[in-house]
Amino acid sequence: xxxxxxxxxxxxxxxxxxxxxxxxxxxxxxxxxxxxxxxxxxxxxxxxxxxxxxxxxxxxxxxxxxxxxxxxxxxxxxxxxxxxxxxxxxxxxxxxxxxxxxxxxxxxxxxxxxxxxxxxxxxxxxxxxxxxxxxxxxxxxxxxxxxxxxxxxxxxxxxxxxxxxxxxxxxxxxxxxxxxxxxxxxxxxxxxxxxxxxxxxxxxxxxxxxxxxxxxxxxxxxxxxxxxxxxxxxxxxxxxxxxxxxxxxxxxxxxxxxxxxxxxxxxxxxxxxxxxxxxxxxxxxxxxxxxxxxxxxxxxxxxxxxxxxxxxxxxxxxxxxxxxxxxxxxxxxxxxxxxxxxxxxxxxxxxxxxxxxxxxxxxxxxxxxxxxxxxxxxxxxxxxxxxxxxxxxxxxxxxxxxxxxxxxxxxxxxxxxxxxxxxxxx
Numbered sequence: 001x002x003x004x005x006x007x008x009x010x011x012x013x014x015x016x017x018x019x020x021x022x023x024x025x026x027x028x029x030x031x032x033x034x035x036x037x038x039x040x041x042x043x044x045x046x047x048x049x050x051x052x053x054x055x056x057x058x059x060x061x062x063x064x065x066x067x068x069x070x071x072x073x074x075x076x077x078x079x080x081x082x083x084x085x086x087x088x089x090x091x092x093x094x095x096x097x098x099x100x101x102x103x104x105x106x107x108x109x110x111x112x113x114x115x116x117x118x119x120x121x122x123x124x125x126x127x128x129x130x131x132x133x134x135x136x137x138x139x140x141x142x143x144x145x146x147x148x149x150x151x152x153x154x155x156x157x158x159x160x161x162x163x164x165x166x167x168x169x170x171x172x173x174x175x176x177x178x179x180x181x182x183x184x185x186x187x188x189x190x191x192x193x194x195x196x197x198x199x200x201x202x203x204x205x206x207x208x209x210x211x212x213x214x215x216x217x218x219x220x221x222x223x224x225x226x227x228x229x230x231x232x233x234x235x236x237x238x239x240x241x242x243x244x245x246x247x248x249x250x251x252x253x254x255x256x257x258x259x260x261x262x263x264x265x266x267x268x269x270x271x272x273x274x275x276x277x278x279x280x281x282x283x284x285x286x287x288x289x290x291x292x293x294x295x296x297x298x299x300x301x302x303x304x305x306x307x308x309x310x311x312x313x314x315x316x317x318x319x320x321x322x323x324x325x326x327x328x329x330x331x332x333x334x335x336x337x338x339x340x341x342x343x344x345x346x347x348x349x350x351x352x353x354x355x356x357x358x359x360x361x362x363x364x365x366x367x368x369x370x371x372x373x374x375x376x377x378x379x380x381x382x383x384x385x386x387x388x389x390x391x392x393x394x395x396x397x398x399x400x401x402x403x404x405x406x407x408x409x410x411x412x413x414x415x416x417x418x419x420x421x422x423x424x425x426x
Contacts, residue, residue: 022236025226029068029219029244031175032310037216039123039300040359041252042259043278044209049201050260054253056206060213061249063372064220066407068241069396070375071223076232076393077382086228089221090318096378105374106322112366113315114344116215119358120311121348124151124304126355127297130285145349152345155305159312160337171309174302181299182251186258188292194263208421210414211363212356216252219245220371221314238396259283276356315340364418372411376404 045053071089078092079085087095090109094102122144129147133140159167223241230236259265265279284296319336348354383395397403420426 022230022240025229025236025240026244026247028222028226029240030247032219032222033217033245033248037212037218037307037359038248038252038255039280039303040212040356041209041216041256042280043276043356044212045206045256046260046265046277046279047202048206048209050198050257051201052203052206053209053256053260056209057213057217057249057252057256060210061217061245063407063410064214064217065242065245066397066403067371067375068220068223068245069238070379070404070407071220071371072227072237072241073393073396074375074378074382075224075227076234076237079227080232080393088224092224093374093378096381097374101374105370106318108366108370108374109318110315112362112370113311113318115358115362115366116311117308117315117340117344118347119355119362120304120308121148121151121345122351122358123355124155124301124308125149125348127284127301127304128154131297144351148345148348152341155308156312156337156341159309160333164313167309171306174306174309178299178302178306181295181302182255185292185295185299186254188295189258189262192263193258193261195261197261197263197265198257207414207417211360211368211418214363214367214371215359217245217248218367218371220375234393234396278356312340360418364415368411368414373408376407380404 041053048056071092074096075087075089075092078095079087082095090102090106093105097105125144125147127147128150129142129144132147132150133142158170162170226240227237230240259279262279262283264283280296280300284293284300316333316336319339320333323336351357379395379397380401384401399406417426
């Protein structure tokens with residue numbers, strides 16, 4: 001397989017192929033997962049408690065590692081059999097599941113991206129509106145649409161007018177600020193732990209947190225990039241996926257324990273009307289500790305901004321390919337930008353509290369299908385074809401049909417549970 005990649009001179013878009021290191025690919029996966037999902041975790045895991053949510057986070061991580069390895073397996077096999085050393089996720093789906101499969105996967109891809117954009121615009125706009133409302137002698141409450149419009153205008157404008165290289169560097173700076181803020185917040189919250197909080201647990205409530213955990217740990221869309229950069233080296237690809245997803249898992253586990261174990265958070269608190277209590281929002285607005293409040297605002301905004309930039313670029317490229325329209329040039333790309341930004345901005349202004357609901361739908365009906373069911377179905381078709389077929393790569397995941405059936409069954413079970421819960425039947 002490595003010899004196949006060694007003959008690659010151009011990567012399909014005119015640039016010389018440059019192999020990537022294991023460290024760089026590990027960082028790529030880790031950076032993909034560290035996003036706004038971390039902001040939602042404490043709110044959805046609070047009813048369950050630290051021990052159940054920690055156990056479920058580890059279980060979801062194992063599931064997502066298997067999913068990533070399956071994506072790598074089918075991507076490598078398809079690139080080798082097709083003779084194309086560079087294939088994206090949707091191109092892989094089309095070659096294995098056909099045009100109808102690619103259309104279905106593309107629809108799910110769009111759904112995930114738009115749902116997450118709605119969530120990020122709503123929360124990012126809310127934080128900006130709150131910060132602006134505190135300026136001046138009297139604190140004012142700005143309407144939802146002002147915050148969302150400012151967020152989209154600021155970060156969407158940076159993407160629209162800036163070059164991809166410049167925005168990439170800026171996003172790297174945002175990510176550095178995010179990590180510094182995260183470290184400071186972790187230190188502040190760990191200094192205020194209440195050991196009694198660790199004894200609270202409700203295993204029945206942990207299932208409701210599954211969709212957001214899926215969102216927080218998703219990274220599979222960059223696996224085809226990793227397989228190409230590591231030139232088909234199966235050992236390096238396996239380690240990049242495991243270590244790259246393990247780093248954010250450790251971050252999430254520490255963050256979840258620190259927030260849920262904080263002495264300022266009451267695990268039995270309930271919101272009026274049954275709305276979800278957000279401990280991060282409570283700490284951010286509380287004001288009793290100005291360092292924590294300011295740090296949470298900075299951390300939250302930059303976590304959303306880094307995720308937002310990646311989503312916008314992904315959606316621009318996807319729609320540009322679908323409509324055959326270039327996404328380059330300030331004048332030529334405004335229709336694509338409008339299609340990417342206007343619909344989710346409209347939804348986010350109508351309901352500022354749509355953040356958790358949008359993440360929930362993205363995890364339940366998007367990520368579970370595209371990165372749970374689809375990779376297992378593709379691997380099944382590649383491993384057990386109806387006609388004579390030689391698989392170019394050995395399976396990256398053991399367990400044969402049992403593992404693949406478990407992957408499909410777990411995803412379908414989560415979808416069924418969430419549907420029944422939303423209908424009020426659970």
